[in-house]
Amino acid sequence: MSDTLLQVRDLAVTFETRRGRVQAVSGVDLSVRAGEIVGLVGESGSGKSVTLRALTRLLHANARISGQVIWRGEDVLALPENRLRAIRGREIAMIFQEPMTALNPVLSIGRQIDENLVAHGSLDQAGRRRRALELLDMVGIASAAQRLENFPHEFSGGQRQRAMIAIALAAEPRLLLADEPTTALDVTIQDQILKLLMNLSTGLGMAMVLVTHDLGVVAQSCDRVCVMYAGRVVERGSVEQVFGRPRHAYTDALLRTMPGFGPSSHTEGAARARLVPIEGQPPRLDRPILGCAFAPRCTHASAQCEVRPEMVDDGSGHEAACFAADALVAV
Amino acid sequence: MNRLGMVGLRLLQILPTLVLIGVVAFVLVRLLPGDPVSNMLGDHATDATIARLQAQMGLDQPIWVQFLLFVRHAVQGDFGDSIAYHVPVARLIAERLPVTITLAALATLIAIGLAVPLAFISAVNADRWPDYLIRAVFQVGLSSPIFYVGLLLLTVFAAALRWFPVGGYGEGIGDHLYHLFLPAVALALSFSAVIMRSLRASILAVLTAEFVDFARSKGLSQRIILLRHVLRNALISTVTLIGLHMGSLLGGAVITESVFAVPGVGRLMVESIFARDYTVIQALTMALAVVVSLTFLATDLVQMWLDPRAAK
Numbered sequence A: 001m002s003d004t005l006l007q008v009r010d011l012a013v014t015f016e017t018r019r020g021r022v023q024a025v026s027g028v029d030l031s032v033r034a035g036e037i038v039g040l041v042g043e044s045g046s047g048k049s050v051t052l053r054a055l056t057r058l059l060h061a062n063a064r065i066s067g068q069v070i071w072r073g074e075d076v077l078a079l080p081e082n083r084l085r086a087i088r089g090r091e092i093a094m095i096f097q098e099p100m101t102a103l104n105p106v107l108s109i110g111r112q113i114d115e116n117l118v119a120h121g122s123l124d125q126a127g128r129r130r131r132a133l134e135l136l137d138m139v140g141i142a143s144a145a146q147r148l149e150n151f152p153h154e155f156s157g158g159q160r161q162r163a164m165i166a167i168a169l170a171a172e173p174r175l176l177l178a179d180e181p182t183t184a185l186d187v188t189i190q191d192q193i194l195k196l197l198m199n200l201s202t203g204l205g206m207a208m209v210l211v212t213h214d215l216g217v218v219a220q221s222c223d224r225v226c227v228m229y230a231g232r233v234v235e236r237g238s239v240e241q242v243f244g245r246p247r248h249a250y251t252d253a254l255l256r257t258m259p260g261f262g263p264s265s266h267t268e269g270a271a272r273a274r275l276v277p278i279e280g281q282p283p284r285l286d287r288p289i290l291g292c293a294f295a296p297r298c299t300h301a302s303a304q305c306e307v308r309p310e311m312v313d314d315g316s317g318h319e320a321a322c323f324a325a326d327a328l329v330a331v
Numbered sequence B: 001m002n003r004l005g006m007v008g009l010r011l012l013q014i015l016p017t018l019v020l021i022g023v024v025a026f027v028l029v030r031l032l033p034g035d036p037v038s039n040m041l042g043d044h045a046t047d048a049t050i051a052r053l054q055a056q057m058g059l060d061q062p063i064w065v066q067f068l069l070f071v072r073h074a075v076q077g078d079f080g081d082s083i084a085y086h087v088p089v090a091r092l093i094a095e096r097l098p099v100t101i102t103l104a105a106l107a108t109l110i111a112i113g114l115a116v117p118l119a120f121i122s123a124v125n126a127d128r129w130p131d132y133l134i135r136a137v138f139q140v141g142l143s144s145p146i147f148y149v150g151l152l153l154l155t156v157f158a159a160a161l162r163w164f165p166v167g168g169y170g171e172g173i174g175d176h177l178y179h180l181f182l183p184a185v186a187l188a189l190s191f192s193a194v195i196m197r198s199l200r201a202s203i204l205a206v207l208t209a210e211f212v213d214f215a216r217s218k219g220l221s222q223r224i225i226l227l228r229h230v231l232r233n234a235l236i237s238t239v240t241l242i243g244l245h246m247g248s249l250l251g252g253a254v255i256t257e258s259v260f261a262v263p264g265v266g267r268l269m270v271e272s273i274f275a276r277d278y279t280v281i282q283a284l285t286m287a288l289a290v291v292v293s294l295t296f297l298a299t300d301l302v303q304m305w306l307d308p309r310a311a312k
């Protein structure tokens, strides 16, 4: 596809830890087209954050990343440092769950915006200030001129998240990676921030990968969705496809844990349903997983699940890695 | 409260501290065995001579009378004359204290100058050979007695290589600094080991902070991330340590000044204690208390400058 910005192929991340090797992410394929919002959902620990950080090599030294992350024709995983730095922030930016820890406590918000502009642009000081004011305005922070001088602890939670968005968007990235941007916020503010992100995405023509464990958020905002389980993408398709006719037993179980969040209710009015855990625990990642990782918790499991199922496309671009895919849809 | 108000309040708080330390010093010196007069006159003096001189100096009065007299003069800025040197104590201290302060400040600068870059190299290469090497060298620095380091520096850089003078203080500011360089290095070595250990640990902690990842995700250079984002946060806890330790540098200065024949208050203090020079010991103790209090205040100001959250 010509308007594909990001094409991830067979991404895997292992961590070397004192207690052995942790296979946090394996075999992840993901594509993002210009301007679209892709949701990445899954239980806590399923590898969403690690996947997101791997895309621009933000993981620490104990991580081994393999596979390909093709960004507009270049493999980010193979780029030299200086090329990578030019992409980070300028083309692919990222925001985090907890702005209190993601913002530097000793630098003013203005400074944290400014250094982004210095790194990626040629504006003079006055120009950068004008741009910084414009950015605060854009994310809905009032009295921008005073707020630029303020430090993170002088903002409320929602304002801090807005400030972080302003910083991330300073250099006009084409893709924003958002790691649970609303999870740490009050419910009323969650909605405002989500709306803000959606408006910015549309207004700026900026694509977004939105990580969340809130299916309501995905239903409300995303074009397509990837469901992760134990470090793998197990189902992928448009939001209508995945939430309307789930083809993976895990997705199906997820949706069933939420009353009123069935095939017909995935649109605007969908309940802001939280993900209620399914019986049992996700598997440990520090030993090889044979077969389908979800099988031990799955009501549809059968003998063939001892071999890991491949991702299968049903012909409409709706893919799932589940032997029970057809049975689920038939019900 | 604003910064100016805070500084004013802290300066006021020094006063009660000073009074307390003055009282303690006044009493303690008089509890020492021996007295200045017998010290001055030696073993052959008759009791009558000693008594006469004591009376002349007011030392025969009850201690509380002596204290009230001392206070009466002190509030007028007169801290008495040195018993041994026969000059006003204030003049003696004004001559000697700047020497020691310069020595301590130079030692602090050298210690920071050594510790900061090496802590960085150590932390960034944590648990690889540069880290092991730096930590091993500093471990030696930390465990070497100051007088030993001092003698070693003297032998090598002053006596053998003749790069530096073997002692004294020289004339003029440049010459002063030149004379104080080796003693400052001797004083700085274990101090820099303390700073380096603390800073290395803080840097390692800060490197795992999420705001460092956010800074990296913005495409900032490694240099900016380390100097602007990491160092500043890591220094916050280390600055407190540096401030606290500068107080104990004065203790180390006593030894260093003796080894390098530097005319500072460290040596003056030791000489005065031997001579039971009460007036000098009292006044010097109070002067040092002021210096230490001001150091702590300066530390807090630096801390506030580094960390906007502390300014509240």
Ligand SMILES: Nc1ncnc2c1ncn2[C@@H]1O[C@H](COP(=O)(O)OP(=O)(O)O)[C@@H](O)[C@H]1O
Binding pocket: A015, A017, A022, A024, A042, A043, A044, A045, A046, A047, A048, A049, A050, A051, A060, A062, A285
């Ligand atoms: N630095 C690390 N070292 C070892 N294991 C890690 C590290 N970071 C993440 N993991 C493991 O990788 C798995 C995926 O984590 P993560 O991507 O953060 O999950 P989530 O989907 O909740 O964002 C978890 O099991 C986590 O314990």
Ligand SMILES: [Mg+2]
Binding pocket: A048, A049, A050, A179, A180
């Ligand atoms: Mg996460």
